[in-house]
Amino acid sequence: MNRLQKLSVAIVSVLLAINAVGVRIIAQTKSSEQIRHSIDIKSIATTVKPCQDFYTYANGQWLEHNPIPADRSSWGSGSELYEKNLVVLHQILEDAAKDTKAPKGSVARKVGDFYRAGMDEARIEGEGAAPLKNELARIGAIKAVTGLQDEIAHLHRLTITPVFGFFAYQDFKNSTRIIAQLYQAGLGLPDRDYYTKTWMKSRKRFASSTPNTLSKCSSCLAISLHRRQTKRTR
Numbered sequence: 001m002n003r004l005q006k007l008s009v010a011i012v013s014v015l016l017a018i019n020a021v022g023v024r025i026i027a028q029t030k031s032s033e034q035i036r037h038s039i040d041i042k043s044i045a046t047t048v049k050p051c052q053d054f055y056t057y058a059n060g061q062w063l064e065h066n067p068i069p070a071d072r073s074s075w076g077s078g079s080e081l082y083e084k085n086l087v088v089l090h091q092i093l094e095d096a097a098k099d100t101k102a103p104k105g106s107v108a109r110k111v112g113d114f115y116r117a118g119m120d121e122a123r124i125e126g127e128g129a130a131p132l133k134n135e136l137a138r139i140g141a142i143k144a145v146t147g148l149q150d151e152i153a154h155l156h157r158l159t160i161t162p163v164f165g166f167f168a169y170q171d172f173k174n175s176t177r178i179i180a181q182l183y184q185a186g187l188g189l190p191d192r193d194y195y196t197k198t199w200m201k202s203r204k205r206f207a208s209s210t211p212n213t214l215s216k217c218s219s220c221l222a223i224s225l226h227r228r229q230t231k232r233t234r
Contacts, residue, residue: 161185 045060056063068075096102096112097119103109117123129136142148155162165185171177 040062043059043062045057045064048057048060050057062077066075066080072079093111093115096108097115099108099112102112138151138154142151152162156166163185165181165183167181168178169181171179
């Protein structure tokens with residue numbers, strides 16, 4: 001098993017660990033911390049009549065005591081839940097990383113090793129792209145369409161999805177069914193034009209014409225202002 005395959009296994013292990021350990025972490029939360037229920041009675045603005053403004057009645061107190069943070073463009077109860085989930089997930093990873101006695105091959109050990117490896121910035125910076133050397137060599141050795149096809153299949157086995165993505169999802173026309181879904185994937189640039197020579201030519205034309213265009217716009221603006229001033233003096 002190469003390094004990328006091990007990384008893929010570790011990622012899956014993280015997800016499994018979150019599912020298996022998450023409930024235990026929450027159960028071990030300090031008794032001093034109160035668990036909020038889905039309906040918070042304190043959020044209700046009892047001074048507002050629900051038949052006149054139900055939204056303010058249901059959320060008035062919450063809105064008053066939860067202004068949008070300065071570093072956010074929006075904020076809501078869903079944002080609070082997301083942030084709390086991040087804290088729980090982070091605690092799961094931290095606990096797994098500290099547990100150096102976990103049996104080799106166990107979920108806890110895989111999660112801990114994966115997290116420690118991701119947090120070891122010095123090693124990551126030192127190795128650079130070296131861990132990808134063999135994979136890049138495979139790509140560089142492609143000489144024909146068949147080689148490209150083999151490489152695409154190889155990357156998909158590593159849970160990397162070049163060219164297309166394939167997964168199971170709900171049928172958009174019949175929500176009672178789960179069907180196979182196929183979609184375009186693997187393009188790093190915004191759209192097709194970035195991969196063609198036409199885009200480069202267009203970019204050069206735009207760059208060369210921009211000063212002239214701006215000059216013409218300035219002239220038009222000056223003429224327009226002059227005409228307005230002339231009408232006023234009349």
